[in-house]
Amino acid sequence: MKETDIVIIGGGAAGMMAAAGAAEGSRSRIILIEKMPRTGRKIIISGKGRCNLTNLKDWNSFSPHIHPKAGFLKSAFYGFPPEKTIEFFMDNGLRTVVERGDRVFPASYSSADVVDTLVKAVRKSGTEILTGQEAVSIEKKGEYFETVLSSGSAVRSGKVIIATGGLSYPATGSTGDGYVWAEKFGHSIRRCFPSLTALVPAGYKVLPDKTPGKGHIDRKYSLSELGKSLEGNQLKNILLTVTIDGDTAAEEFGDIDFTDGGIEGPVGFKVSRKCVNAIVNGSKVKFLIDLKPAVETGALKKRIETLWNEISQDGRSRRKSFGEKFRILLGKLMPMSLADGFMRTGGSMDVQRLAARLKSWEFDIAGYVGYERCVVTAGGVPTDEVSPKTMESKLVKGLYFAGEILDIDGDTGGYNLQSAFSTGMLAGRSAAMK
Numbered sequence: 188m189k190e191t192d193i194v195i196i197g198g199g200a201a202g203m204m205a206a207a208g209a210a211e212g213s214r215s216r217i218i219l220i221e222k223m224p225r226t227g228r229k230i231i232i233s234g235k236g237r238c239n240l241t242n243l244k245d246w247n248s249f250s251p252h253i254h255p256k257a258g259f260l261k262s263a264f265y266g267f268p269p270e271k272t273i274e275f276f277m278d279n280g281l282r283t284v285v286e287r288g289d290r291v292f293p294a295s296y297s298s299a300d301v302v303d304t305l306v307k308a309v310r311k312s313g314t315e316i317l318t319g320q321e322a323v324s325i326e327k328k329g330e331y332f333e334t335v336l337s338s339g340s341a342v343r344s345g346k347v348i349i350a351t352g353g354l355s356y357p358a359t360g361s362t363g364d365g366y367v368w369a370e371k372f373g374h375s376i377r378r379c380f381p382s383l384t385a386l387v388p389a390g391y392k393v394l395p396d397k398t399p400g401k402g403h404i405d406r407k408y409s410l411s412e413l414g415k416s417l418e419g420n421q422l423k424n425i426l427l428t429v430t431i432d433g434d435t436a437a438e439e440f441g442d443i444d445f446t447d448g449g450i451e452g453p454v455g456f457k458v459s460r461k462c463v464n465a466i467v468n469g470s471k472v473k474f475l476i477d478l479k480p481a482v483e484t485g486a487l488k489k490r491i492e493t494l495w496n497e498i499s500q501d502g503r504s505r506r507k508s509f510g511e512k513f514r515i516l517l518g519k520l521m522p523m524s525l526a527d528g529f530m531r532t533g534g535s536m537d538v539q540r541l542a543a544r545l546k547s548w549e550f551d552i553a554g555y556v557g558y559e560r561c562v563v564t565a566g567g568v569p570t571d572e573v574s575p576k577t578m579e580s581k582l583v584k585g586l587y588f589a590g591e592i593l594d595i596d597g598d599t600g601g602y603n604l605q606s607a608f609s610t611g612m613l614a615g616r617s618a619a620m621k
């Protein structure tokens with residue numbers, strides 16, 4: 188049996204940063220186990236291949252983007268804040284750039300460069316990297332942990348850091364293995380659900396008779412005629428009101444995208460955590476989209492009347508049907524590509540009622556796209572069962588957690604990778620220190 192000081196399971200953002208942290212100023216022998224042929228598969232697809240690796244906000248502005256209990260992350264954040272992340276990558280040869288909203292990207296805008304830099308740093312730390320090796324079990328035997336690999340070999344170590352990620356994009360290797368071990372060690376897993384994911388309006392997809400899971404609508408289901416008519420539209424500067432069981436639960440101003448999944452985009456993602464959680468709990472979610480938030484209903488009505496009169500009196504309209512004229516009217520109030528989908532979503536071609544519909548375009552939300560295409564997993568190892576100062580389990584000495592496996596998840600904007608880097612660094616440093 189192989190022997191080492193620290194075993195890290197998972198070669199994602201958290202695991203690789205843990206290796207770098209454990210090697211800092213210590214002579215610990217470290218083995219990193221990754222079941223995929225290469226480390227950092229999820230980082231490769233992050234930020235649409237550009238990898239938004241951190242966000243330069245200070246703690247007071249950063250923490251509102253972390254859920255459900257940001258306080259847990261505070262020590263880890265201060266120990267390895269975004270500035271240190273940038274410094275870490277710079278020291279290892281990767282320049283970064285800061286974009287709108289304090290989001291940080293590699294200057295090359297290539298996520299592969301982020302992975303290569305992390306791998307370089309891990310190798311520099313002297314860590315032995317075992318790729319293509321799946322950890323299948325961990326047991327504590329006296330003072331030591333025994334991690335058994337799919338190859339049948341085992342590694343004995345004084346410390347184990349579990350950094351196996353969550354459940355999102357399982358093709359990257361994140362299949363929730365760590366939750367099973369955490370439970371075996373006595374931890375209670377806080378119910379997981381997909382976050383930063385598409386919300387699917389009723390009638391948007393062609394659903395099989397039985398869809399698995401409460402509200403889970405697989406991304407691969409094909410689009411209905413409604414879905415096809417809306418897909419590809421990007422709406423800028425709208426106001427989205429979310430109601431849950433009839434009560435207003437969120438109001439967000441910004442952009443949404445209609446995609447092959449459903450409603451996404453910055454504002455769609457922002458409310459997705461709340462919405463998926465509500466759907467999973469059996470609540471009814473509704474979206475009300477105000478396409479003209481800058482104009483009051485009264486003023487909008489007047490504008491519509493004026494436009495309608497102009498269209499009706501235009502000589503070219505003489506031979507046009509009411510429906511054709513109504514379409515022309517819609518084209519003056521929204522992108523033409525949206526008009527078909529708008530007409531399909533209930534309501535007759537009523538010029539009088541159009542202002543109200545533009546101010547409150549209603550969608551019942553039938554479900555959400557699941558782990559197959561969500562950005563992050565909410566839920567996981569409860570943070571009150573882990574020391575925020577060290578990332579060590581409060582139940583099992585020598586056992587540490589880092590990254591998305593923990594019950595913390597962030598908004599889009601570099602918050603998730605920074606959380607993985609901060610908790611990974613802290614877990615690595617703490618495991619090496621003890």
Ligand SMILES: Cc1cc2nc3c(=O)[nH]c(=O)nc-3n(C[C@H](O)[C@H](O)[C@H](O)COP(=O)(O)OP(=O)(O)OC[C@H]3O[C@@H](n4cnc5c(N)ncnc54)[C@H](O)[C@@H]3O)c2cc1C
Pocket residue numbers: 196197198199200201202220221222223226227228229230232233234235238239240241320321322323350351352353355356359360361362363364365561562563589590591592600601602603604605607
């Ligand atoms: C499409 C997409 C885009 C994203 N974009 C961004 C972004 O731009 N910015 C941002 O901040 N966040 C982004 N995220 C989220 C972010 O990538 C993750 O939160 C973060 O990578 C989690 O890191 P982790 O190390 O905790 O877990 P993971 O990256 O999931 O790594 C876990 C690793 O453990 C390995 N593993 C699992 N089980 C075993 C086992 N039994 N044995 C051995 N190895 C195992 C897996 O193969 C995997 O490599 C994105 C996520 C997705 C899906």
